[in-house]
Amino acid sequence: MQTPSTAERARQSSFVKGVVTMFVLGLPGVVVVGVSLLGSLRSLPQFAGASTPALFLLIVTQPLLLLALSCLVGTALAPRTRLNSHVLYRIVGRTQPPVLFGEELPAAIGVGVGVAVIAIALDGLFTVLVPGLSPLVVRPMGDPTVFSVLETVSNRFLYGGITEELFLRYGFMTLVVWGCWKLAGGKRPSSRVMWTAIGISALVFGLGHLLAMVAFSSVAPALLVQIVLTNAVIGVGLGWLYWGESLESAMVGHISFGVVVMVVSLLLSL
Numbered sequence: 001m002q003t004p005s006t007a008e009r010a011r012q013s014s015f016v017k018g019v020v021t022m023f024v025l026g027l028p029g030v031v032v033v034g035v036s037l038l039g040s041l042r043s044l045p046q047f048a049g050a051s052t053p054a055l056f057l058l059i060v061t062q063p064l065l066l067l068a069l070s071c072l073v074g075t076a077l078a079p080r081t082r083l084n085s086h087v088l089y090r091i092v093g094r095t096q097p098p099v100l101f102g103e104e105l106p107a108a109i110g111v112g113v114g115v116a117v118i119a120i121a122l123d124g125l126f127t128v129l130v131p132g133l134s135p136l137v138v139r140p141m142g143d144p145t146v147f148s149v150l151e152t153v154s155n156r157f158l159y160g161g162i163t164e165e166l167f168l169r170y171g172f173m174t175l176v177v178w179g180c181w182k183l184a185g186g187k188r189p190s191s192r193v194m195w196t197a198i199g200i201s202a203l204v205f206g207l208g209h210l211l212a213m214v215a216f217s218s219v220a221p222a223l224l225v226q227i228v229l230t231n232a233v234i235g236v237g238l239g240w241l242y243w244g245e246s247l248e249s250a251m252v253g254h255i256s257f258g259v260v261v262m263v264v265s266l267l268l269s270l
Helices: 005-035 038-040 054-079 086-090 102-129 146-150 151-186 191-214 221-244 246-270
Strands: none
Touching: 005 038, 005 054, 005 086, 005 151, 038 054, 054 086, 054 151, 086 246, 102 151, 102 246, 146 151, 146 246, 151 191, 151 246, 191 221
């Protein structure tokens, strides 16, 4: 019976470290979402008598499984598809990003601010074209107050900025890139493969936000289009950052988007 070589054991160890590191990176986002949804779930009659730990586990079980799967897929396939992560490189040591993270920040922040401006503009356009439709990006739950805006900070930055990027970019988009690449052939994924994966992951990003809203309220057809289109535009920008820069740049872009939306929401609350 052959035993693994030293190099093989080192490769397996670095892979496990990469998966665990990425999982830990996304874990706080799952926890804050679990805490934030406890009140909403407890208000439902079927959960009125459930204990807090049981409700919390019910909320976080699916995201935790999805996070674990995303980390496994991303850690296994991102280096093969030339999709970069500075954190993963530090742990695994494969596919070094072409530039330092600091050099990526201007593009990441610029894209985040840009997609925020586009999303807010789409928000305004929909409210003008469709009477009775409320703004989605800056007023998702009605007229904002300073408190209602600030209480979204942890969800917006930890879950949205980090955990969602592990789900949608590191896990799902990486898998789509790998699958399309294998179908198309070639030594490395082409630009067409990358843009296809960006488009598919952006659409799923939009549909994911739609499902999250449908879970708590009915959605009119116009609002359905607004949710999917707005979030898909954001997803395209973040997917481009993941491809052109790194996973961490996509995270910074997502957080920058959130900062702009929070600032606008705070201004509207005054």
